[in-house]
Amino acid sequence: MTETVLTHDNKPSEGVVKGRSLLDTALLRLKRNRAAMVSLWVIIGMTLAAIIGPAVSTHSYDEVYNHFVGEKPSIGAYPKQEQITPITERALSRARVDMEDINISKDNVKISVVNRKQEPLDPRITRYLMRADIFQNVSLEILKADPQRGVISADIKPLRFLMGTDQNGRDLLTRILVSLRISLMVGALATGVALIIGVTYGAVSGFVGGNIDNLMMRFVDLLYSLPFVFFVILLVVFFGNNIFLIFIAVGCIQWLDMARIVRGQTLQLKQQEFVQASEALGVNQGNIIKRHIIPNLAGTVVVYMTLLIPRVILLESFLSFLGLGVQEPLTSLGVLIAEGARYMRNDPYLLIFPALTMSILLFALNFLGDGLRDALDPKDR
């Protein structure tokens, strides 16, 4: 609309002028779109959290805390004061010793114990306490006067479950971080597969045209007609349950759309004079596709990609929800939400946190996609 006429005709030549590509302009426009920029930072933050988070976390995603099943989210540390005595008792009873007295200070407990049998205490009983998750640096001091008795001194290991624990006593935050990692990985990989196959296939089909185009597109139609869930179940039946299978399955389905979109765009680009100009220059077809068609598809493809990622993530969640996706103890957002839904009534946080994470991620991706589409729209120039 507005023609900003740049006339550099009469300027003296002062070195080489750096041009601003369409991509630069698009980025500039994207920067002014607040929703998209916030989304971009949210996505970057989530990605970093997914990559680094599980390693930084004090818990492992598959670590089961038997004593802390279904704990509510809290900022304070576990174990709570009142939990220590029963946990200790249980551990000691397994060691077949009795507790005579327990003295709990802030981060230390002193327990006087006595052996149930008329024998001296075995120093190995400390292991039972170690296994109780909440203690560290356990030491046993056997009384010289009466080897049947002793004093166990142990430090309390503070455990934090910011988002609580699930029904198996695993830290929810860590599990969400891991599931975010899986979801993003599925999203990126499946989209990558869709991108590479789809763009190449679509560009070639559209550019070559004629009967080859016909043949290639009919093949796409053929794959379209495969019912997706059925296809995945078949794969699972034949190859067993495997996360990589999901990547392949999702990627295999998603590239079809990409191929169609790219083909349509290519058909349009082919009519453009700059493509004809290259033909007149004698540039071969491969180079025309590489130099002229694909770079000019970038806008459409980037936009479609940002919208494809959330779709893939949803698909994976759907499959996992059905039990066809990732397997325990590994988890994904879909699995977490499915589990959360089961305990919704007693422990709503099990549903709320994973669902919130998923919603934020999808919102951010969609906003970014919309922002990119607006930024790359050449009509707005």
Next chain:
Amino acid sequence: MNTQTSVLNIQDLVVDFDTPDGVVHAVKGVSMAIAPGEIVAIVGESGSGKSQIAMSVLGILASNGKASGKILFNDQDILHLPRKELNSIRGSKISIIFQEPMTSLDPLYRVGEQIMEPLRAHKGLSRSEAKKRALELMRQVQIPDPERRFKSFPNEMSGGQRQRIMIALALANEPDILIADEPTTALDVTTQAEILKLLAELNKQLGMSIVFITHDLGIVEAFAERVYVMQSGEVKEFGSTDAIFKTPKTQYTKTLLDAEPEGAKEPVKKTQDIVLETEKMDVVYGHAPRFLQKDTRFHAVKDTSLRLHKGQTIGLVGESGSGKSTLGRALLRLTESTGKIVYLGNNIDKVPLKSLKPLREELQMVFQDPYGSLSPRMTVLNIVEEGLQTHKPQLSKVERQKLSLSTLEKVGLDPSVRNRFPHEFSGGQRQRIAIARAMVLQPKVVVLDEPTSALDRTVQKEVLELLRSLQSEFSLSYIFISHDLAVIKVMADYVMVMKNGKIIEEGVTQEIFERPRQNYTKSLITSSFNLKELLSEV
């Protein structure tokens, strides 16, 4: 100027656009007044803000645009009118015709329905009344057989007929002002003359004012009573057409008037070598009838023979759809054809496409649209050196760049712009880049497909000069395709007139322009050069 006697009075109009690069001032304080029944032209180069004035009047600026000032229509300020009230004025009291008749009609509705729509919306006519009025309007804009055409879809009509429909649409509610934004730019010269004639007649009959926005001074001189000359958002000069054309006051107006292409080309000697020759060339699109499929054959070029000598420029003239572009492409074997093509004594019509690569180096083409012919994602340098990469892979990167940069210099571009992208250049500069791309390979024959028709006259003149100097420097042979006879007259030494895929007349330029034999050629020449005479008949 007297407010009383003007139907439209624009006072101190400012239009700004908010872009990522900052605010662009498209119109900087323009005032103009249009009297009832008057034909006023707004002239200026592209980017001078002339269309933005029309957009502001109708309140259809792009979303990032902002207009301020006053636009008085019958003493009522319509610039700040709420949408609802504005709607009662635009389309009924003020209407507009756009440049592109191909896209301004909705392809899904029959044209009759589209004319009826404003009649029913603004006047509340019943269906049958609206239909009656629509047919009347179609008769008024001289559409043959309106009853049948009423049921046609836009794609079934030619560009000229569509533009007539657009005019009928604009006239539907008997407007006081008709704004015509380059209404004939996309049309052939003969159609252009007809449309202008129609507009002049309608102006006489209905007494409405016409605001005619154009960059073509030829039209202005023949058509308008008063002229506003615009440059970069400001009115440089205004006055009666005679005064402006006879005694222009500002330098800018003088340059515009001087921008008509000039010069002539001496015919080459018959003894010069023949570079490119065709005999009985045919181009057929589509295929013969097949099982369950219709005959889609379309003869784009029929039985054409052509002989291009070294250093010669053959001008190919004809209306759109006459097959001249197809012929140009077929000569370079970019389109399949039958018949003989001989390049420097070698038959190239049977050479398989893959083995044509060495020939591509010497046979080049420059395209019409400087906006579409350069890949938007490549830098200028990449665009120019692409041909070298393909044909001279033995060159090192440095040599290639050196050659490309010297070519850029030759076409009048500063080599320091090498890393810029096409969209950062004006139309004329882009066409220079496109020419550089063709010239870097040092071709022998260049097919120029309407190389200047998308450019303003002043820019066009520079590009023509460039093409001329390149021709004499490298003794190039040109096939110059154009519908603009003024350009052909000064550039070509031999002219071929095409109609419906056939060459109907050919000869030395002077001969053709002075003594055209065919009626078709004659009408082309009158429409281009004697517009004034044609319109004075009204």
